[in-house]
Amino acid sequence: MEKIVDDIKEFIEKRNWRQFHTPDCLAKSISIEAGELLECFQWNNDYDKEHVLEEVADVLIYGLQMCIALDVNPEEIIRSKMEKNAKKYPVEKAKGNSTKYSDFK
Ligand SMILES: [Mg+2]
The missing domain is CATH 1.10.287.1080 (MazG-like)
Structure with a gap:
């Protein structure tokens, strides 16, 4: 990069x-x-x-x-945002669906 x-x-x-x-x-x-x-x-x-x-x-x-x-540094901000996204969209709740994180049950 x-x-x-x-x-x-x-x-x-x-x-x-x-x-x-x-x-x-x-x-x-x-x-x-x-x-x-x-x-x-x-x-x-x-x-x-x-x-x-x-x-x-x-x-x-x-x-x-x-x-x-x-x-x-673009790589740093991308990695930082990916970490936040991983917390917002845990695999067990997000896998195979397009539900917004705020609508997770
Ligand atoms: Mg153009």
Whole structure:
């Protein structure tokens, strides 16, 4: 993960784009790219996988750019959130169903 973050940093620095990468602008950009991803499925499920993957990459790149802007390690925050998710969704309650944790009995 470090290598890809370094490559993204280099891409940004070469273009002097860091000035535009405020957390609010990056949050908007993540949402815009997520919308573009959703658009791939707008009218039917006959999606173009190559296009879908490009939009997934856009979302991930902006997510990593947010980590750069906030000076946090993406692997650490992903692991931290996965630990929280594992507690919210224990296997014995969550296995094989899509029930939201707040609705577990
Ligand atoms: Mg896009």
